[in-house]
Amino acid sequence: MFVEVFGPEHHGRVRGYGAGVTPTKLWESEQKRLESEQKRIEADAELKEEVKHLKSMLEQQAIQMAEHKRHFEEQQASQMAKQRAHYDNMMMQMLSHITSQSAQSSNKIIVDLKNCSFSSSSYENRKGSVMVYLPKPPVFANPPSPSPNLPTKTNFPIIVP
Structure with a gap:
């Protein structure tokens, strides 16, 4: 077909x-x-x-x-x-x-080491110093009046509660 x-x-x-x-x-x-x-x-x-x-x-x-x-x-x-x-x-x-x-x-410094923190950033290391950060600002006990004969740095006790 x-x-x-x-x-x-x-x-x-x-x-x-x-x-x-x-x-x-x-x-x-x-x-x-x-x-x-x-x-x-x-x-x-x-x-x-x-x-x-x-x-x-x-x-x-x-x-x-x-x-x-x-x-x-x-x-x-x-x-x-x-x-x-x-x-x-x-x-x-x-x-x-x-x-x-x-x-x-004659100065007194009382620091509670348990509550302190230490910091040493790169900037502080270059300067050769290390910062101590206290938990609360220091309370100055009976700061004396400024006198020209005394040094201006820490001439009175620092007490940290």
């Missing part, structure tokens, strides 16, 4: 593809298409393998970064603890020196 409607086969033509399409062109293109499909499948497999490899490398790098970060934080904490101990020691020496000097003179 198909031959009756469309007529007999013609040499060098493929039915249903129109004029100009030969069996050789059609089969070669089919073969080329299969080859290109096979190459694409192989390339996809290689890319998937490379993606797996890159993911594993990223995971290893993330683990290493976390380990380096933890190690850095530990070093920083230990260094800060050493610096804090050093500054606390310096403050205690300075306070003991001040109290020993005040004991030798």
Whole structure:
């Protein structure tokens, strides 16, 4: 029935593809298409393998970064603890020196060390000084009247309640 409607086969033509399409062109293109499909499948497999490899490398790098970060934080904490101990020691020496000097003179300084805080910012360190912050402003007990013979710094007792 198909031959009756469309007529007999013609040499060098493929039915249903129109004029100009030969069996050789059609089969070669089919073969080329299969080859290109096979190459694409192989390339996809290689890319998937490379993606797996890159993911594993990223995971290893993330683990290493976390380990380096933890190690850095530990070093920083230990260094800060050493610096804090050093500054606390310096403050205690300075306070003991001040109290020993005040004991030798007539001035009295009473400081509650439990409520004091020590500060040593970079600006204060450059000047070579350390500040002691008292919890409350000092209360001056019986400040003497200013006299030209007395020094203006701490010539009367400082009492911190």
